[in-house]
Amino acid sequence: MNQFTTPTYIIDETLLRRNLSLIKSVKERAGVNIILAFKAFAMWKVFPIIKEYIAYSTASSPYEAQLALEEMGSLAHTYSPAYIEKDFPVIKKCSSHITFNSLSQFHRFYKETLNNPHPVSCGLRINPEYSEVDTDLYNPAAPGSRLGIVREELGNVLPEGVDGLHFHTLCESTSYALENTLKKVEEKFGEFLSQIKWLNMGGGHLMTRKDYDVEHLIRLLQNFKQKYPNLEIILEPGAAFVWQTGVLLASIVDIVENKGIKTAILDISFTCHTPDCLEMPYKPTVRGACQEPLEGKPTYRLGGNSCLSGDFLGDWSFDNELKTGDQIIFEDMIHYTTVKTTMFNGIPHPDLCILKTGGSLETLRRFGYEDYKNRMS
Helix, strand or coil: CCCCCCCEEEEEHHHHHHHHHHHHHHHHHHCCEECEECCCCCCHHHHHHHCCCCCCEEECCHHHHHHHHHHHCCCEEEEECCCCCCCHHHHHHHEEEEEECCHHHHHHHHHHHHCCCCCCEEEEEECCCCCCCCCHHHCCCCCCCCCCECHHHHCCCCCCCEEEEECCCCCCECHHHHHHHHHHHHHHHHHHCCCCCEEECCCCECCCCCCCCHHHHHHHHHHHHHHCCCCEEEECCCHHHHCCCEEEEEEEEEEEEECCEEEEEECCCHHHHCHHHHHCCCCCCECCCECCCCCCCCEEEEECCCCCCCCEEEEEECCCCCCCCCEEEEECCCCCCCCCCCCHHHCCCCEEEEECCCCCEEEEECCCHHHHHHHHC
16 A cells, blocks of 8 residues: 555445456346446446446446536436426436436426437336335435335326336345335336326435345345336445445555544544544544554544544554554545545545556546645636
8 A cells, every 4th residue: 555645535445346346247147237326436437347237337427417418428327306407407318217306307208308409218116115124314214205206206107107116125225125125116016107107215225235145136136026027126226336445545644642542643534534433423434543542552532634623533443652643544435435525624635546457556537636626616
């Protein structure tokens, strides 16, 4: 890691290809369509690698839809909680599928999709009111959720022009959570499944995690397809594509002590560069450190370099005393990081680098003052 300047996100091509191979295998064996969700990962300079395995992507905004067309080279499967009139021409131009979050949005925009150079398949997002996600921030089926149409609102007949249904209730979930969700979908919306052409099962399928039961997922999807042979099944995971494929490399710039707590201040910011750690919240793995404090070992809190008082995480123990200039490696820092970074407080973005198969290094992007200044103009 000494050959990298810090801070840097480093994605490993070999590990990325490992995940892509597994996802492609699930796609082919189950006979479904698996597409990349940009909301978790949109580092478009590695799209040429991804396109060797997966051809399509899902978008939630005009910018993501445009990125799909320009850099994936394919039309997007697009869903947004609400489309805006001025943005919709770009949405329909760049999309093969458009899912509407409400009946009012469908009725407002459906006719516009008919006036398009290429056909657009329209769908509705449904809310089965069931999820096994514990964190409300990430639970699309929490009571009062603004996402999706509940059963009683839909009525007994789908509006003319609806080709598909879309649900999303998972977050880094197992195939067994999907199985339980499908039971609820059939229970509440089963009468419509024979009337549509496609069913999008959303994201959150963490099939590349080492303890994920891939064989169960394949059987589940195969059985569902046998039950509903009219349906094209679509899955749109995000994190699964880049799970455990790279790190965030940081350096210690100072060590301060207050009331017996030693804090190693880094050249990254948790609020700017790893916001999920504060939002979820979760404690990332630090390479070579004990994840929980151990008596008798040097113990440090890790702090970010912004002025936000809460820009720090919990305590880790190390084998040796830390010092200024030491590097800290945060594991599994590719998903939901680069897509969420901000320049709050003028903190620069980390570099984007790739460790190529074979060992060569390539810097994909380095950010500077002009990037910050242009955001404020």
